[in-house]
Amino acid sequence: MAALRTLLATRSRIRLCRLSHPASAGFGSGSAAHGGSGEVDVKRLDGGDAGVVEMAMCREKARNALGHVFVRQMRQLVSELHRDSAVRVVVFRSLLPGVFCAGADLKERARMSNSEAEHFVLGLRSLMNEIAALPMPTIAAVDGFALGGGLELALACDLRTAAHTAQMGLIETTRGLLPGAGGSQRLPRAVGFAVAKELIFTGRRVGGEEALQLGLVNRAVEQNQAGDAAYREALCLAREILPQAPIAVRMAKEAMNRGMEVDIASGMAIEGMCYARVIPTRDRQEGMAAFIEKRKPRYTGE
Template sequence: MDFGSYETLLVEQDGPALVVTVNRPAAMNALAGQVVEDLWNLTEVLAHVGEEGDWPIRGVIVTGAGEKSFVAGADIREMEGMSPEDGERYSRRMQDVTLRLEALPVPVVAAVNGFALGGGCELAMACDFIYASRNAKFGQPEVNLGLVPGFGGSVRLTDRVGVGMARELVFTGRTVPAEEAHRIGLVNALFDTPADVVAGAKAVVAEMAAKSPVAIRLSKRLVEQAGPLPTAEGLDLEAGVFGQAFGTEDKAEGVRAFVAKDKPAFPGR
């Protein structure tokens, strides 16, 4: 599968993982307009992973170049001359990127090194889960600029850490270290160095690659859609997706292998 080439992204396949690196280290990997467009175009390509049972990758890792920053935030210099209409367009385009990441048929892991502030924190939260090195720092500092979160922070931060903590972080613009981000549930796991966090992300993608790709795709959609629903409605959705899984070749192979005490070879259909 051709994943394309991009001005501000490094895209490299490593076994079952596709490692996507925001590559603007001189600008702390800030989300300039070109970065947003490159991410948008990449997610358009990745939306077709797994079609017809072809699974060239089994997970995506999003990280940032260098050891100082994952993504430091939006590009403040570009924002300086934006009108209200420009700002809304910028917000909606990056929101599209985050929604596309959430909708990908494979898991997406944020491997956060250094600063993940504003748009960087929002990009990380659009991934399925977040691994971080101990030098990582998270926050939504938009109030320091007279702004509000624009790339999903008002929604996803609440989902991750609860409404009270989300309000505190957004209203104060406070930056929290990796250990605190882990304690409040924003981060799944901590690693000693930026290299370790990427290695940890690759390891979890390899672990997931041994599972049914169809079941993971269905589970990803189910958790996203059922979570916000009232319990009864969520359970109804779950039952429907559970039944859908019974019609897949992966289910047949998984059950066969379990009964035969064999290792499954999931066809991805």
């Protein structure tokens, strides 16, 4: 019954969200890294979506496989976002139909020595940690296959949306490996240890609806003709975050991320430190004033 209620609530949100999707939300206009020719590009949305940044994967010939160039470009862009206080939400998406990220580039990996492969995976794990450590909320829009390292990338994000037709799985054991970019740690935290062990031991893939029931994704939607339903739902979710006080949202993320790794008493102390950092902000004063004056707050991130 709980899963059914979640699905019904999700579908209700979808109907409301799809009433408005401005053309400016699509990829193509605005500033893009590498002049639009890279394997990973970034775009800042404008208008009512100002504050949302899209990290768009576009390695067409290899289905967004995690190769050297792809990883290097994404690492550079993620590093730049760490320092950008104007960014309120980051959406990770694919520009390729039917695929989010196919995981490791096995052709590149086959040419590596054992030490080179180990070093590369170490760097890949570091990239996923950098994504997880971004101070603003991140959303993975899974409109297709997210396998192996592709699912590890989605798991490094705070929130995930998926099309019903998406296929997700940590399939490394079917290749003689185990998840090496954080999957063995993040999947149990997302779905619980017993379910995670089953999925990793068997290498089984799950679709969007099952992923929602397992708690692997936050929202699952029927795929549309354009093949970007999960991306549109991710935008809908981003728009629900945008009106909130950005410093408070960042501090809430820090409190939860740091607190879940320690005992409850230490977590309370972390919460207290994060709370103390929002007390002197102008946004807190604006929130109180807006409540008293019965109007919508106008947060500036200060």
